[in-house]
Amino acid sequence: MANRLSTSTSPYLLQHSHNPVDWLPWGEEALAKAKTENKPIFLSIGYAACHWCHVMAHESFEDEETAAFMNEHFVNIKVDREERPDLDAIYMQATVAMSGSGGWPMSVFLTPELKPFYAGTYFPPVPRYNMPSFKDVLAGIVRTWREQPGEVFRVGDEVSNHLQQTLSVNAQSDSGFTQAHLEAAAKTLIDSYDWGYGGWGTAPKFPQPMTIESLLRRHYAGHQDALKPVVHALKAMARGGMYDVVGGGFSRYSVDNFWRVPHFEKMLYDNAQLARAYLHAWQVTGDPFFQRVVTETLDFIAREMTHPDGGFYSSLDADSEGEEGRFYVWSLEEIRATLKEDSDFFEAAYGVTPRGNWEGRTVLQRALDDASLAARFKTDLESVPVKLADCHSKLLSVRAARVRPGTDDKVLTSWNGLKLATLSEASRVFASGTKQSPTNEKGIASSGYGPPHDNIYYKLATHNAHFLLKELRPDGKLKHSWRDGKTTNEVFLEDYAALILGLLELYQTDFNDKWFSAAKELTDEMLELFEDPNGGFFDTPKDGEQLLLRPKDVQDNATPSGNALACEALLKLAEFTGEGRYRDPAEKALRLVVGMATRYPTAFGRWLSAADTALGGTKQVAVVYEAGDESAAEMIRFIQSRYRPNVIIAASSHPPSDNVPALLKDRPLKDGRPTVYVCEGFVCKNPVTTLSELEELL
Template sequence: MTLPPRNLLAEEASPYLQQHSGNPVHWRAWSPAALAEAQTLQRPILLSVGYAACHWCHVMAHESFENDDVAAVMNRLFVNIKVDREERPDIDQIYMAALSSMGEQGGWPLTMFLTPDGKPFWGGTYFPHEARYGRPGFVQVLEAVDKAWREKRQSLGQSADGLTTHVEARLAGTHGKAALDRDALANLANGIDGMIDRELGGLRGAPKFPNAPFMQTLWLSWLRDGATSHRDAVLLSLEQMLRGGIYDHVGGGLSRYSTDAEWLVPHFEKMLYDNAQLIRLCNWAYSTTGNDLFRIRIEDTIDWLLREMRVDGEAFAASLDADSDGEEGLFYTWSKDEIEAVLGDESSLFFKYLTLSTPPGWEGKPILHQTGEQQRQSVADRDRLVPLKEKLLAAREQRVRPARDDKTLTDWNGLMIAALAEAGRALKRIDWIEAAEQAFAFIATAGRDNRLPHSILGEKRLFPALSSDYAAMANAAISLFEATGTSRYAELAGQFIAQLDRWHQDSENTGYYLTASDCSDVPIRIRGDVDEAIPSATGQIIGAMVRLASLAGNLDLQEKAWKVAEHAAGRVAHQAYGQAGIINACALAIEPLKLVVVDKPEDPVLVPVANRNPDPRRIDNVVPVGSATNLPMLPGGVLPPTDKPGAWLCTGQVCLPVITSPEELDRVLRRQ
């Protein structure tokens, strides 16, 4: 079969694909029909993978995909397939691993050339229209690939077969299970600690990414083993990024990464997942240090989220572009004159707390950031600074806004829902918990046949969900249960795990695949072990199963989680730094913490202590005094007495004696 000789992206459910619907390139979305067309024509596939907030994706589109002459070459020589990596992370991970296996540096846009049956034989990332940056021009690349395909097809096919086999072994293979070992977390944390920039935070060098999975490894190491240097590395990294240009000091929210080692010049795109993980990290940091910087940044980030990222007042959009009006960062940057025009005589007070800098090589307007002293002073004088920022924000709203990718991704929303629920508990913000519940309800009711969609855009739903979607929503449901006490959330978490078992479990019941069993268009069914900016699907699955098993006292689920963790540990031994999410989750499986609190709903004394001491290793369950039915069980199936307030902290199958004093509970939770 062949598809119509025209661009077919206009009806897709991805804003990124729709951005390319006006290209003269005869784009197809990834589908069985597009793959069949390549087989029929016996043409190689040109696969282009990107996402809506990707700056260099836009550059390549403007230079090449919107060019009639370039498009004519593409249309004549290839079947051209466009993929939104946020819609199809399974496809993206396969071909990114192939590029890496070729010894090439990964990134987006990802440009891969495939045999008609979808096997990769060559690729790269961004190719300029004309030869520069040490790269050949894009048309040169197209013609060279076509020549190689015509003249060396057999050897290219053999190369593609070998590369595909290698990628399959790496992403979908099985290894013998490994015993869960406490040392795995400590060893990884020590390795990460050795890479930390002790002056500027984050990992040494540039560019600098938040790297939440690594930060969680360090935090868990401190909580469990008392490694204060690991805690301090996280706190330093947070403080430094929160005063750098990577944080939006006027409107709130964290950008994707900084291009330099000082966190100063951001790549200005804002991603939902980065900000979800920032909220969680700041919540842990605030509970530990009492430093109001972290509380303020939580508040500012959530203000941004609810103001700019809510889609129709319900769940949350995927991202904001880096560019507006054709220029990166234009929406977020200021000249001194612009600030003085908005603030007038108050501008000198504003510059007491913030600095404008134009670093070498940056061609845009200056970037707002803070010195360490300005950061400390702005926290102390927040009431003076807030009205000035509000004036600048109002002025900024008159500018051309960056485009927003309005698709609601289930897994990213799950991360944000959990973060809102946890921060709402800790900081007594019922409105945040309510926002989390609203987003959860929107996604949970958007499914069909008891299955979640992966992506929602208006009336369009992309099915089937990925394993990461069920895992993230299960974790979100558990966090909402902790925040509200509503048992329905625990039940839904169990239903999400059941859907994982039905559609994603492997034949040996030792783990899960990222893609559902009835998804027919993936060349390799991968496991989803590798972290990206967020923990891997496998790491999230193990975490959800451990938490739900601990919450419900379900020994069968606990045993299943242990089995999945052992097999994941066997695979992770080969590339620990790329799979920190699995090691973090295995640490939870080894020593799950459970806190059961019996308290008076009208005048609680113990619950506030638990709420202000969040711990990612711990599942909390609150029971009203006098409750006739007890949802929680202590190890061994023992029901706690509910005639008076008390708290039971259990590690695995062992519980401390009942704690009745809030001071004692606070001491125990902080020591733990």
């Protein structure tokens, strides 16, 4: 019999809709029930791709005896952390404070006033792993609730006060970032880098795309050693088991210190951010290995995580057929049966053995690089990636017949915004340059290497932008989550900020004024709904649900801090418009994290990039031309083809429309030719009309 989760839009909640637990979604009914019946709340937070969430559900929530006890003594609330990042942030801080660690599934016990008094993560059905059983935890909570209510409320008050301090950050510095702060952060990152195996930290080892991006910016600024850990980390991850060499895309993290065995779930936000990091690394180094990773990752998302109407799905599960990783691992027999005469070559490339490297099967990871393979098999170096790609294609066809992992097909605005930005940049870099491609309505085809309109990444980006602005703004107000034509009521800072950045990147791809206008309108809404007069931004809007507190989380996690994204968006919009009302709140917000970002840079990578934008002397480039004059495209291609993190570009036929960025206003043509204006700070160079002159300016 279905419980109250059966009408949810969340695939994660729907997974629990037939549990015998009388689950309720978070909302007025559940919270009122706890107060009326004077029962503690059991709050269970997880997400659809979470392996241990599935394990605990099977062991405990599907168990009739456990469910009956839960139903008798608790008001049981199930939350999808991806739909409610605000609740996740609040109660994850509580879990870490009370238990010393966090993760999912998150298991939190609350008073009817929503104050947490006990928390943990996964609990087994019987005592093991030095943990009590879930039944013992439940019984202990009931006993304490009945016999020591004063202690329960004392702990709840104490933890709530701690949360108020932790999640309500105010200005930490009277002055903002300096170049010295950015250099100190870079030094910390380089000094703490794992030169043995790559990356930062120990097992479980997570990718750090925001950290990598901040170091790429330091390299661009002239730091001689900043590029070395970037290249090392990106190659270590893509050669390890965390990267799906057969189908493209990255898993969530490595369970070991060596990037060998992944936790197999695939998340949109990881792949959007990592594809962008590899794209930038390819622009900087020219290494074709990075280029392949970008295209394979973007193609994976296009193939497996894209809604027909243009949205991008949230995740792929780690499990299939009840086993973690089953969809992705191989036996030697399967490889030989599929690849036949190419099997020896492939086995050498990936170190495949009869014993396997994980539970009797093989997680594919590179054992020999291209040069070693070419030497061993006496073949041309150029033929190695071609031959491997053919092997990957054959294995992908075989894998397609397996039972697929579950797909969490909800569309989240914030994660889609990250993906939109990556696709927009990729469409500029990977554009075909075919002269026969149609121009846009402004009369120019202006992608990075040529016209974007026959480019799959450009098509995906524009399709996604149209989808988000239509489906995630059904009543004119932005929403956080969409599935099957239905949206949730909530919206968060990260949704606005990520979408604004995505739209600004798309504008710089095709110079369609509607993307810029939408970004500016959303920015004005963001300031109205989220700005904190004390500096920075709240994660929830001023007209949002009243929770235990109004969170203001500044730390980057697996996804960027909404505050960091908002800073970056405001700084860029300030450059396009020349309006201080956008730059001022960004600079005020940056002062919140100067000390923390300098001391703990891996937790503030996106902030460091925003600070670099604030300090880096953004070059404002305006291109004006006569409609249909294709010679402007060559200069635009030059501007966009290189890694230039602190360059913004606007372009328009002459005369510009009323909706163009202020950057394009009062920019006459010089001698009737396409003309480029380059400004920095409050100073503009003389306008130029030739590529050679432009090269000198940039």
